[in-house]
Amino acid sequence: MRRRQFILLAGVTGIVPPEVRSSTVQESGRFDEIAKLISAKMAEHHIPGVAFGVLKNGQITARGFGVTNVDDPQPVTPETVFPIASISKTVAATALMTRVRQGRVDLKSPVRRYLPEFRVQDEIVSREVMLWHLLTHTPGWEGQLTAEDRGTDTLNFFTAGLRDLPQLASPGSVWSYNNAGFGVAGRVIEVVTGKSIHEALRELVFAPLGMSRAFSRTGEAMTYRFAVGHRQQQGQPAVIRPFDLSTNVTAGGVATTLADLLRYAAFHLGDGIGAQGKLVLSRALLEQMRTAQLRKNCTDDEMGIGWQLRRINGVLTAAHGGTLGGHCLHLQLVPDRNLAFAILTNHTDGWRLIQDVERATLRSYEGLALKPNQPIGHRGVNEAMTAHATPLTKQPSLEAYVGRYRRPPVGTVEVREQDGKLVVTNQTGGETSNTTIVFYGPDVAYAIAGSYTGMPMEFVRNQSGTVGWIRINGRIAKKADI
Incomplete structure (x- = not known):
């Protein structure tokens, strides 16, 4: 059974509340063409459910495809809750930037200014590593570490547990995707706000932006219609059990709906005014988050504050993907074209659909396309080179x-x-x-x-x-x- 539902939400800063539904809209031909592509790719890759939405010039068009769960099929809609995995890193960066705005946080200050006991194996790094390194994936240590669930003490225990972690590179020298660094950043948020990370994200980001269905606890997210993760098993999608949101909340532990994620995107494309008409971040700070801090070594991609940056035909895109428990997700901004879009899937092979839909959306809406051999970097979800990529005629000495x-x-x-x-x-x-x-x-x-x-x-x-x-x-x- 496959039902489809879509909504249109209007206005960049005056987005309608989540209880509003509309059953019919006049959709553009290009959105419908991408919808056809999504349906085809779902069938090709056996993906049970997808939510897709586009924000263009203040108008949001969003649609759900397929089902939340092959064992208990409910239709995916723009109000279905998905984990957004590493897209959460941009939420963490947004939260920290609200403290930058208040003068309570300086990204170029050492982590020890906020966490005096912080240490890794290298004492010089322990003293000198900055918040900026954490938010740009350049602290130089291994990042693929799991935070043991300790309730509201999780990030405190996780950060303390890094004391024997060795360096792979000096801070700032080599870009390397780093969940652990964002866990430390989450602990800084807790300390400077005096609140748990769950309370802090709600007060600093979710509530001001009107994201009423954004969560950082599994027990909250699961009380709403939730898209569960799947993997391929004996030729069919199978539910992955059990499922929990990441306990490293600031690295990957947020869940929300497509509708709320597009509200979030609208905020980042806007003037920094939240849903209640109050200033959350200045336009300058929003632009700083999308300003290149460094180039990812060997690639053409760059790193902002929390956002993964890529220029396509000279046009800046700011994006972040995520992968968690059988879900693959992607959010992308194209600020100069007043465009954003999100693609949420509930299958481990969802990244294959995401890359095709991302490229089709950029091409259809803005006429943008990657060059065949454009050196691309990781953005939080798997991504292959374009089908037109070609190896060097003469390979280097190996x-x-x-x-x-x-x-x-x-x-x-x-x-x-x-x-x-x-x-x-x-x-x-x-x-x-x-x-x-x-x-x-x-x-x-x-x-x-x-x-x-x-x-x-x-x-x-x-x-x-x-x-x-x-x-x-x-x-x-x-x-x-x-």
């Missing part, structure tokens, strides 16, 4: 890349030469994958066979010009002999 790379405490990566190509063996989290890669530019490669087919990888050089790191799915591993 010797410089061969070796063992380490990601303490989560795993290792082995790179070896085989039949004139590089084979990458990635051992993390108790799982092993083998991938054959080819280079499409200097130090940038993509997989042509194996577990990451189509996905880019990068080799980052150190100051002496030798290969120091491999970056897979946005995370670095350090070469063992440097």
Whole structure:
């Protein structure tokens, strides 16, 4: 059974409350064409449910597709709750920027200004690492760490548990996707507000922006119609059980509806005025969040404050994706074109639909398209190179890349030469994958066979010009002999 429902919400700062529904609207032809693509990709990749919406010039058009749960099928609508996973990082950054506005937080101050007991293994890093490093994924330590559920003490215990964490790179030198850093940022939010992260996000972001169905506790989110995660099993989508929102709330623990997520996007494209007509952030601070702080080594992508930045045909996009418990999600802003859109899916292969829908939306609404060999970086959800990507006619000497790379405490990566190509063996989290890669530019490669087919990888050089790191799915591993 598949029912579809859509709504139109008008106004960038005066968005209608969530109880308002409309059953019919005059939708643009381009939205309908993308809707057809979504239905086709859902069938191709066996994705049970999708929510998709576009904000263009203050008008929001949104639609649900498919079902929330193959075992208990309810129609997905724009009011269905999805976990937004790592899109939560932009929420955390927004919350911190409200404290910047009040003069209570300085992003270029050391973390120890707010957390005097903070430490990692390297004492100099412990003293000098800044909030800015946390929000730009550049603290230099391993980031794929889990926060044990300790209730309202979770982030406090998590931050204290980083004291033996070694450096993979010096702060600010190498971009590497980092959940742990955002956990520390969440603890800073708790300290400067005197509230739990759940209370702080509600008071600083959800309530001021009118996001009445935004949650950071599983027990709250599950009381509404919720899209559960699925994986492919024996050729069919199967529910993933159990499910919990991430306990590292600021790295990936928020859940909300498509309607509320588009309200959030409207705020970020607007003038900083919230749903109650009060100033939440200045326009200058919103623009600062979308201003490049650094370039992601080896790629054309850049990093803002919380937002992942990419220029497509010279036009800035600010985006963030997420993956959690059988869900793949994506939110994107195109500020200069007054455009935003969100794609929420409830299947581990949802990223395949997301990348096709993202590219179709940019092309249809704005005439924008990635260049075939444009070096792209990780943005929180899997993404493959375009179908038109081509390897270098003459591949580089492979010797410089061969070796063992380490990601303490989560795993290792082995790179070896085989039949004139590089084979990458990635051992993390108790799982092993083998991938054959080819280079499409200097130090940038993509997989042509194996577990990451189509996905880019990068080799980052150190100051002496030798290969120091491999970056897979946005995370670095350090070469063992440097």
